[in-house]
Amino acid sequence: MSATARTHNSTTAPATSTPGAHLAVLKAEARLFGREPGSIFWIVVFPTALLSILGLIPSFREPGAVPGGQRVIDLYVPVAVLLALITAGIQALPPVLTGYRERGVLRRMSTTPVRPAALLAAQIVLNGAAALGSAVLALTVGRIAFGVRLPEQPAGYVLALLLSMLSALALGAVITALSRTTKTAGVIGSLVYFPMMFCAGVWLPVQAMPQLLRDIVELTPFGAASQALAQATAGSWPSWSYLGVMALWTACTTGAAARWFRWE
Amino acid sequence: MAIIEVEGLRKTYGDKPAADGVTFTVEEGEIFGILGPNGAGKTTIVECVEGLRIPDAGTVRVAGLDPVADHDRLTLLLGAQLQESELQAKLTVREALRLYAACYPDPADWRSLAERLGLDGSLETRFGKLSGGQKQRLFVALALLGNPRVVVLDELTTGLDPRARRDAWQLIEEVRDSGVTVLLVTHFMEEAQRLCDRVAVIDAGRVAALDTPAGLVSASTTSTVISFTPSRALDETELEALPEAASVENNDGRLVINGTDETVDAVLSMLARHRVTARQLRITDATLDDAYLDLTSASASTTATSAPATTGASSSSSASASASTGA
Numbered sequence: 001m002s003a004t005a006r007t008h009n010s011t012t013a014p015a016t017s018t019p020g021a022h023l024a025v026l027k028a029e030a031r032l033f034g035r036e037p038g039s040i041f042w043i044v045v046f047p048t049a050l051l052s053i054l055g056l057i058p059s060f061r062e063p064g065a066v067p068g069g070q071r072v073i074d075l076y077v078p079v080a081v082l083l084a085l086i087t088a089g090i091q092a093l094p095p096v097l098t099g100y101r102e103r104g105v106l107r108r109m110s111t112t113p114v115r116p117a118a119l120l121a122a123q124i125v126l127n128g129a130a131a132l133g134s135a136v137l138a139l140t141v142g143r144i145a146f147g148v149r150l151p152e153q154p155a156g157y158v159l160a161l162l163l164s165m166l167s168a169l170a171l172g173a174v175i176t177a178l179s180r181t182t183k184t185a186g187v188i189g190s191l192v193y194f195p196m197m198f199c200a201g202v203w204l205p206v207q208a209m210p211q212l213l214r215d216i217v218e219l220t221p222f223g224a225a226s227q228a229l230a231q232a233t234a235g236s237w238p239s240w241s242y243l244g245v246m247a248l249w250t251a252c253t254t255g256a257a258a259r260w261f262r263w264e
Numbered sequence: 265m266a267i268i269e270v271e272g273l274r275k276t277y278g279d280k281p282a283a284d285g286v287t288f289t290v291e292e293g294e295i296f297g298i299l300g301p302n303g304a305g306k307t308t309i310v311e312c313v314e315g316l317r318i319p320d321a322g323t324v325r326v327a328g329l330d331p332v333a334d335h336d337r338l339t340l341l342l343g344a345q346l347q348e349s350e351l352q353a354k355l356t357v358r359e360a361l362r363l364y365a366a367c368y369p370d371p372a373d374w375r376s377l378a379e380r381l382g383l384d385g386s387l388e389t390r391f392g393k394l395s396g397g398q399k400q401r402l403f404v405a406l407a408l409l410g411n412p413r414v415v416v417l418d419e420l421t422t423g424l425d426p427r428a429r430r431d432a433w434q435l436i437e438e439v440r441d442s443g444v445t446v447l448l449v450t451h452f453m454e455e456a457q458r459l460c461d462r463v464a465v466i467d468a469g470r471v472a473a474l475d476t477p478a479g480l481v482s483a484s485t486t487s488t489v490i491s492f493t494p495s496r497a498l499d500e501t502e503l504e505a506l507p508e509a510a511s512v513e514n515n516d517g518r519l520v521i522n523g524t525d526e527t528v529d530a531v532l533s534m535l536a537r538h539r540v541t542a543r544q545l546r547i548t549d550a551t552l553d554d555a556y557l558d559l560t561s562a563s564a565s566t567t568a569t570s571a572p573a574t575t576g577a578s579s580s581s582s583a584s585a586s587a588s589t590g591a
Contacts, residue, residue, distance in 0.1 A: 024366030028352075028359055035354045104349030111314060111344040112367035112410065113336055 021114045022121075029122040033130070039092045043127070044134045046087070047080040048141050055146040068207065074149075075205035077142040078229035082164060082200035082222050084134035088127040089168030090193050094175040094185040096123055102182055106263060116263065124173070128165050135161060152235030160228035160238045163246040167221035170250045171196070173257035199223040206230075218242065221249040267292040267414060267445050268313060272322035275308050282308035284469035286322070292413070295436065295446040297460035297477075299453070301560060305469040306449045307347055310416050313447065314344045326414060340368070343407030345400070347418040347449070353392035357383055357402055360391060361409070368410040381405045381435065397428035404435060408444075415439060418449040433459055453552040463552075467560040480555045487550050490521040490531055492542035498534070506530050522550070 033039065051073075054060050060072035097120060100106050106116035142148035151157035175192060179185035197203075200222035206214060207230055217223030224245035228238035268290035275283040282305040290296040298306045311317040312324050315331030315338050324331055329338050351360055361374040361383075378384050381401045386394065394402065400420055407415045417436065421429045436459055440446050450456055456463050457477045465473040465480065473480055481487055498519070503512050507530050509523040521527060528547055535542050 018369060021367050024363055028355065028363040031359065032352050032354050100352075104346060105352060107316060107346055108349045108351065108406070109367075110316060111339060111342075111346070111407075112364060113339045113369070114367040 022118050025114065025118045026122045026125065029119065030126055033123075033126045036092075039088075040130070043084055043088045043092055043130045044137065047083040047134055048138045050083070051076055051080040051138055051142060052145065055142075061146065070207075072205075073142070073146050074233075075201070075207055075230070077138055077148050078226055078233065079201045079205060080138040080142075081135040081161070081229065082225055083197065083202060084138065085131045085165050085168040085225075086193065086196050086200060086222060088131035088134075089165075089170075089172035090175065090189050090196060093123060093127045093169065093172035094179060094189050095182050097173075097176040098179050098185040099182045101262070101264060102180075110263070124169055127172075128169055131165060131168070132161070149233070151229075151233045153232040153237055156237045157229065157232035160225060160232055160243065160246075163243055163250065164222065164225035164229070166250045167225065167246050167253070170253040170257065171221070173261070174253045177257040177259075177261040196220070196222050199226075201226050219245060221246050265292055266290065267327055268296075268447065269325045270309070270313065270322070271324075273309065273312055273319050273324060274321040275305075275312060275317060275319050281305075281469045283312070283319075286466070286469070286471055288464050288471060288474055290414075290445060290447060291461075292445050293440070293443060294461040295440050295448055295459050297456040297463035298447065298449045298466055299456045299460075299463050299556065300451065300466035300472075302451060304466045304560075306451075306466050307418055308469075309466065310344075310418055310447060310449055314338075314342065314346075314416055316346075340410060341413045342416065343410055343412035343414070344416045345403040345407045345418060345420055347422075349403075351391040351402075353390065355391050356388050357391070357394070357398075358387040360402060361387075361405060364406045364409050370411065371409050372411050374405070374409060377405050377408060380438075382431075395428075396423050397425070397431065400424065400428075400432060401435070404432075404439070408439070412444060414445045414447065416447045416449075419451070420448070421450070421452065421455060429455075453556055457552045465556060465559050472559045477552050480559070481550055481552055483555070487524055487555075488522070488528060489548050489550055489554075490523065490528055490546070491518060492545040493518045494535070495541040495543065498538065498540060502534065506534070518544075522554075 054076050055073045060076075063069060063071050100116075100119055100123075106119060109116040109119055139148075139150060143150055171192065172189075175185060175188050179188055199206075199217045199220040201207075201209075206217055206223055206226040209217060214223075218227055224242040228242040228246070231238045231242075266289040268288075270289070271287050273283050273286040274281065284305075286305075286309055288296075298309060300306050308317065312319050313326060313331060315335045318332050326338055326342055329341075331338050331342075355363070357378070361378060365371040365374045375384075378387065381404060383398065383401055383405060386398055389398070391399070391402070404415075404417070404420070407417070420436070421432045424432060433455065436446060436448065448456075448460060460477055462474065462476055463480060464471050473483070475483060494517075497517075503509075503519070503521075506512070506521065506523065506527050508526045509521055511520075511522045513520045521531060
């Protein structure tokens with residue numbers, strides 16, 4: 001099947017589709033995204049809901065429970081942020097994209113002047129935007145409801161956040177590339193989802209992990225992301241090693257996705 | 265003038281050729297049928313025309329464009345309905361029409377198109393909730409949105425009930441009457457016979473025959489079927505010696521003879537000579553069905569060597585396949 005897919009040759013063919021067409025694709029996909037209450041719940045609502053439930057436990061609001069004098073709830077704001085990114089990239093995105101390929105939606109689009117990549121791009125942008133919206137929601141609720149301080153190094157935080165988002169979306173893209181069917185995408189997605197949640201510190205915040213475990217987890221994109229977000233929250237610029245780990249993962253998974261992705 | 269030219273098209277999956285030296289041309293303004301059994305390679309051929317597949321060998325041109333290299337420009341003049349292709353399940357008909365209209369720099373008016381195709385009553389219906397006939401009408405609408413010069417319809421009527429199928433046929437004729445060339449893939453004989461100006465019969469990746477439907481029927485060895493119950497048994501050797509008779513069957517006293525007009529004359533004179541009465545005499549034209557079975561089975565048995573493509577215009581050779589005669 002590999003050699004039969006049409007390769008898009010952008011050098012010889014004149015661009016016949018307009019920016020308006022890509023905007024129309026984005027709008028249509030945004031409407032469709034709005035019709036998926038499941039995705040919206042797990043990406044936008046669930047991380048903050050989890051944060052709120054944990055925040056209602058009195059002992060989690062006591063200072064000094066974890067090394068560094070922080071409260072448990074302080075550590076869980078970045079966890080909620082990462083949970084939104086991981087859910088969007090790994091759980092929500094791959095089944096939609098493989099479904100579009102499996103059901104011929106991409107092929108249908110290839111018969112028009114607009115390339116099917118526009119559909120993929122729209123879904124990636126929408127999932128990324130929903131995850132960022134969810135991150136903002138978690139930060140806001142954390143600040144207002146539980147007095148969690150906002151990032152004191154905002155530029156560093158935004159950089160770490162964007163790199164985490166790219167890591168999550170690129171991981172989703174590689175799952176899409178490796179899955180032939182929507183079912184496979186769901187299975188691989190779940191297999192990757194749980195370890196990634198662990199690395200992000202959903203069960204045990206990275207900062208509270210034993211040294212050896214932390215050293216290992218920091219080599220994964222979301223372990224590194226967790227540390228980088230924590231540093232930026234505390235007011236220092238995130239370590240280049242953490243940012244580098246995320247950038248490297250993003251580069252590798254993006255390359256793998258581009259290498260193995262099939263249009264049909 | 266030819267708007268689609270396919271020359272020596274070859275496409276292989278693994279070691280199985282799906283198209284094996286396919287050559288044909290489609291004239292502007294005609295309905296050209298690609299007819300053949302499932303798995304004969306019909307879809308592969310039209311996907312090469314649409315530029316969705318890259319041929320291993322041979323050339324394909326649509327209005328002078330290479331469907332792969334000039335794909336972007338091709339999409340402006342070729343609309344396609346794909347086999348087994350869906351839209352996003354939760355997209356409504358209106359949204360689909362608007363989205364696909366936005367894909368073209370100079371689209372047709374989607375509202376009047378929806379009206380013409382009887383979709384104006386289901387604009388708010390989601391794709392996943394449409395009936396088979398509505399989905400197919402929507403796909404035809406999408407194929408026409410870019411004001412194409414050519415539309416490719418791949419098994420448009422498969423899975424439709426007889427009523428919806430007839431509606432689809434009328435639709436296809438209307439599309440052609442509006443000046444659009446139609447490349448129609450089908451495995452329904454009736455559909456090809458009713459709609460197509462010319463038909464290429466595809467068998468095992470090759471063009472087994474190419475002619476008008478009437479031409480295919482009359483060129484086949486069994487263009488006329490004579491059946492009757494003789495009042496008394498006829499001599500078998502004399503039956504076997506009938507001119508142009510392709511087959512003679514005796515089903516419990518009822519004779520079924522496949523042949524040509526000449527066979528009909530010979531049978532009638534033989535009956536007169538022996539003073540035999542023919543009860544329930546029926547003389548009918550063979551249908552494209554018979555011609556198709558004849559063609560595909562003939563080439564199936566010779567594919568091991570090399571099945572010559574009987575291309576060319578033999579349509580005028582025998583225009584009269586004699587009207588059905590009851591007696």
